Amino acid sequence: MNKPALKTAVLGLGRIGWAFHVQQIVKQPGFELAAVVDPLAERLREAAAQFHPGACYTSCEALYAHQKPDLVVVASPTSFHRQQVLQAFDHGCDVFCDKPLAVSLQETEQIIAAMQRTGRKLMVFQPHRVTPETCALKAIFSDGWLGKIYLVKHSVTNFIRRCDWQAFRKHGGGMLNNYGAHYIDQFLYLNQSKFRKFSCELRAVATLGDADDVVKAVITAENDVILDLDINMASAQPMPPWYIAGSCGTAVYEAGRQEWTLTYFEPGELTRIELQSGLAAANRAYSSGETIPWKTRIIRNQDYPAIDFYEKCREYFAGDRAPFVPVSDTHEVMRALFECRRNAGWDE
Ligand SMILES: NC(=O)c1ccc[n+]([C@@H]2O[C@H](COP(=O)([O-])OP(=O)(O)OC[C@H]3O[C@@H](n4cnc5c(N)ncnc54)[C@H](O)[C@@H]3O)[C@@H](O)[C@H]2O)c1
Numbered sequence: 001m002n003k004p005a006l007k008t009a010v011l012g013l014g015r016i017g018w019a020f021h022v023q024q025i026v027k028q029p030g031f032e033l034a035a036v037v038d039p040l041a042e043r044l045r046e047a048a049a050q051f052h053p054g055a056c057y058t059s060c061e062a063l064y065a066h067q068k069p070d071l072v073v074v075a076s077p078t079s080f081h082r083q084q085v086l087q088a089f090d091h092g093c094d095v096f097c098d099k100p101l102a103v104s105l106q107e108t109e110q111i112i113a114a115m116q117r118t119g120r121k122l123m124v125f126q127p128h129r130v131t132p133e134t135c136a137l138k139a140i141f142s143d144g145w146l147g148k149i150y151l152v153k154h155s156v157t158n159f160i161r162r163c164d165w166q167a168f169r170k171h172g173g174g175m176l177n178n179y180g181a182h183y184i185d186q187f188l189y190l191n192q193s194k195f196r197k198f199s200c201e202l203r204a205v206a207t208l209g210d211a212d213d214v215v216k217a218v219i220t221a222e223n224d225v226i227l228d229l230d231i232n233m234a235s236a237q238p239m240p241p242w243y244i245a246g247s248c249g250t251a252v253y254e255a256g257r258q259e260w261t262l263t264y265f266e267p268g269e270l271t272r273i274e275l276q277s278g279l280a281a282a283n284r285a286y287s288s289g290e291t292i293p294w295k296t297r298i299i300r301n302q303d304y305p306a307i308d309f310y311e312k313c314r315e316y317f318a319g320d321r322a323p324f325v326p327v328s329d330t331h332e333v334m335r336a337l338f339e340c341r342r343n344a345g346w347d348e
Pocket of ligand 1: 012013014017039043075076077078080125126
């Protein structure tokens with residue numbers, strides 16, 4: 001017998017609530033758009049006309065006075081997340097929360113403690129886990145062509161004079177919180193190792209507010225892989241988006257063609273070289289003179305289809321599958337944001 005659809009309420013009808021969550025919920029089997037909440041009446045009217053939710057409310061208090069959703073999707077500005085997640089748990093609802101889970105590590109730990117106390121389910125939306133780009137990268141990480149990967153350089157560049165709530169520190173804005181939450185999670189997902197060392201610089205350059213729009217972070221994982229992350233929203237020229245180096249080769253990304261070029265060798269094909277023991281370099285040569293038998297492999301994103309995130313939601317919230325984004329990963333990402341901010345001298 002089919003399970004009844006999850007009665008789902010969406011909090012916040014902005015960029016992500018409107019363009020992604022509501023659209024997914026109305027089209028995905030297993031979900032019913034029971035309610036939408038937004039303080040802006042015109043957004044509720046727009047949602048009523050287009051998506052026909054069960055009900056529209058201007059506040060969460062009004063929602064819980066009338067309904068008990070199975071699942072609450074939190075897509076409001078980040079500074080509301082903690083209070084709205086705790087409120088949902090208190091009303092017996094599970095929560096699918098947009099990233100970042102909260103504005104601080106302290107708030108994150110309060111949320112996780114409440115999740116454990118109430119026995120509710122919680123998962124954070126991390127869409128960069130499911131893109132073809134990440135699925136192709138997952139294959140590059142697991143298939144071993146590059147040998148032992150030791151460095152991941154990832155750059156995201158643009159020039160934006162930021163002027164919305166994301167421009168303000170008091171609202172939990174800034175590009176470390178905003179994009180850092182994506183790319184640090186993506187690295188954690190690909191590399192499957194917690195973090196042990198953080199170095200970070202933050203600047204507010206092109207933004208009209210006081211929150212960071214330039215992030216330079218170097219994060220070392222417990223397995224010694226280094227993430228060198230640039231999020232630069234004050235850059236007139238793009239930086240190369242990806243450079244991934246391993247002991248046997250390197251991968252670079254061609255964003256236009258959506259493909260990865262791997263240059264690598266098979267260790268068994270290298271010639272044998274003796275390590276010199278003396279202090280006079282043999283033949284006054286600067287290198288061994290060997291020719292590396294380089295191979296090239298092209299990995300195309302199109303061969304790695306995107307994963308459907310709401311299917312992962314259904315498996316977790318309506319079924320008994322483990323969460324696609326475990327809360328332990330969310331804690332690790334939020335710890336990384338905290339440590340980066342602290343290292344940069346932009347304490348919470
Ligand atoms: N996963 C992603 O790719 C992605 C993309 C964009 C935003 N986000 C995250 O989603 C959240 C929302 O960001 P956005 O860009 O959609 O913001 P937005 O400014 O576009 O929209 C926010 C919406 O929330 C409403 N709102 C304000 N106060 C509210 C409250 N107390 N309760 C309910 N709704 C309220 C606003 O009226 C507005 O409609 C942020 O945490 C952001 O980091 C994630």
